[in-house]
Amino acid sequence: MEPTKKSSLKLTNHGRAEDGSLVASRVDSEDSRIAPTQWKIASHNASEHGSGLLESFIPRRKFPFPKSLYAVEDTLRFYVADKKEAIVLDFFSGSGTTAHAVMRLNRQDGGRRQCISITNNEVAADEQAALHKAGLRPGDVDWEKWGICDYITKPRIAAAITGKTPEGKDIEGTYNFTDKFLMAEGFKENAEFFTLTYETPVTVSHNRAFERIAPLLWMRAGSEGRRIETIPALGWEVADTYGLLTDLDRSTAFCDAVDAKGTIRIAYIVTDDDRRFQAVARHLPGTVEPVRLYESYLTNFRFSMGR
Incomplete structure (x- = not known):
């Protein structure tokens, strides 16, 4: 057997942080922001800045092994420090530490990260x-x-924003390290909570589930500005970043409104006729993404059902 080759790690020393820990970055990588494998920093102590911090925000509610807020913040900083419009996806959000850390980053540099x-x-x-x-079921x-x-994630995120516990009391304590301020100050952020449900293909294809999928259209268009909540009475509507066309006989007025708005990213077009969809798409500005609404959902349903 050949001897195992030891890996080397070259770091640039940037001095020391307030807690005495060494601040360094890799120099043997194309991206010098990549962190070394192990960090031993006081602010990353999960007991104090994970479990202890969570107790301040949602008292007497227990969650196993929450991460240190500052450890997650430092990790995110490596990748989105210069991306103030970044969208961070936390697919297993647990106690909501990642969302909390994004709020802190935004406060520090005026970012609009989501x-x-x-x-x-x-x-x-x-x-x-x-x-x-007790006779209860899921x-x-x-x-x-x-x-x-319902018991941990949402209350913690709400408490972080408002600066108040679920019981309405000011959160006691102070954020430390990179940005020091009272936890009771909260953040100039907003949050909205959605529950994933199942919609039958018949309901969707007959346009009877629009109010329930409306938030998804808004989110795909960037989660910014006004949201189209109901099927438009005129057959089309344009919000801040997206538009919706439900009556293809009104496509000319719709395309003109999209063009005049100038900030539209996506145009959702409800039709089961591919040729008519393509005809509308050709009249939209080149910067607007045309999306045939419901097609993907119904196609995925048929695929998953083996049809």
Whole structure:
């Protein structure tokens, strides 16, 4: 057997942080922002700045092994420090530390970064036993309120923004390290919470589920500005970053409105006729992405059902 070659790591020393830890970056990589494998920094202590911090925001609510807020903040800084419009996807959001860290980064440099936090609403195993004994089942209101999303994630994010606990009391404590200020000050941020549901293909194809999918259209267009909440009475409507056409006989007026707006990114077109869809798409500005609404959903449904 050949001897194992030891890997080397070259770092540039940038001095020391307030807590005495060494600040360094890699120099043997195309991207010098890549962090070394291990960080031993006081601010990354998960007991104090994970569990302890969570207790301040949502008192008496327990979550196993939350990450240090500052550790996640430092990690994100490596990749989005110069991307003030970044969208951060946290697919297993747990206690919501990543969204919280994004808020801190935005406060430090005036960024408009967004965080999409996704989690299930699983109830812990020991709590499930007690709930079953009480005659409750998944889906019951008194069951779901103990799930991770409703009991931990959403209340923590709301508390971070408002500076108040779920009980309405000012959060005690001070943020430290990179940016020091009272936790009770909160953040100039906003958040909206959605619950994933299943919609039948018949309901979708007959345009009877629009109000439930409306937030998704808004999110795909950047989660900015006004949202189109209901099917437009005129057959089309244009918001700040996207437009919706439901009556193809009104396509000329729709395309003119999209062109005049100048800020539209996506045009959602409801039709089951590909030729008419293409005809409308050709009349849209080149900077606007035409999307045939519901097609992807229905196609994916047929694929998953083996049809």
